[in-house]
Amino acid sequence: MFLNQFPEEYAKLRADPGLIPKMVPEIIRYQSPVVHMRRTALCDAELNGKRIHKGEKVAMWYIAGNRDPEEIEDPDRFIIDRARPRQHLSFGFGIHRCVGNRLAEMQLTILWEEILKRFPPIEVVEKPKRAYSNLIHGITEMILNSKSSRPTARRNAAATSSSDSVRMVPSPTIEKRHQSHPLIATTVLQVPSGPIKM
Numbered sequence: 001m002f003l004n005q006f007p008e009e010y011a012k013l014r015a016d017p018g019l020i021p022k023m024v025p026e027i028i029r030y031q032s033p034v035v036h037m038r039r040t041a042l043c044d045a046e047l048n049g050k051r052i053h054k055g056e057k058v059a060m061w062y063i064a065g066n067r068d069p070e071e072i073e074d075p076d077r078f079i080i081d082r083a084r085p086r087q088h089l090s091f092g093f094g095i096h097r098c099v100g101n102r103l104a105e106m107q108l109t110i111l112w113e114e115i116l117k118r119f120p121p122i123e124v125v126e127k128p129k130r131a132y133s134n135l136i137h138g139i140t141e142m143i144l145n146s147k148s149s150r151p152t153a154r155r156n157a158a159a160t161s162s163s164d165s166v167r168m169v170p171s172p173t174i175e176k177r178h179q180s181h182p183l184i185a186t187t188v189l190q191v192p193s194g195p196i197k198m
Contacts, residue, residue: 001142002030002078004124009080017116023080024108029088030078032063033137037092065089122146 003010067075091098131138
């Protein structure tokens with residue numbers, strides 16, 4: 001989605017797939033999958049001139065940290081070759097850092113390596129449908145268009161047009177197990193010959 005919003009970055013990626021390891025943390029920073037976390041103050045404190053009293057609830061907005069212009073240069077731009085791509089708070093920080101952060105990066109790296117090998121440029125056809133959640137920035141459905149000069153082996157013989165629409169939706173079986181976590185889902189591409197799991 002972000003590569004479509006910033007086509008110059010998509011062109012950069014297609015010209016140099018070696019940028020995938022830098023692009024992956026930039027996707028995570030720019031998307032900020034977790035919206036916020038709330039904590040309870042255990043004692044009186046002051047943060048940036050704001051008094052926080054013991055027992056008060058404090059909400060930490062990840063996207064605010066990930067778009068902080070004092071910490072990240074040009075934070076509202078999606079740049080796949082940033083000098084310090086892992087400078088973000090999407091996985092938390094310190095003792096609260098997500099232990100699965102490297103696994104998440106590895107999964108996205110492999111996914112993008114395979115997408116670039118198997119598909120021509122992919123474009124988002126219409127605005128994605130987002131999950132109804134105040135905790136997760138999730139997408140429940142996204143319509144894609146893959147411009148190709150010939151159908152791939154995974155599409156049926158009827159799909160001979162130069163542009164095939166593809167619908168990406170979470171796998172229903174996974175979705176049932178993770179109702180509260182819309183991002184935890186197997187990606188399914190529905191093409192004319194049926195769904196393809198990626």
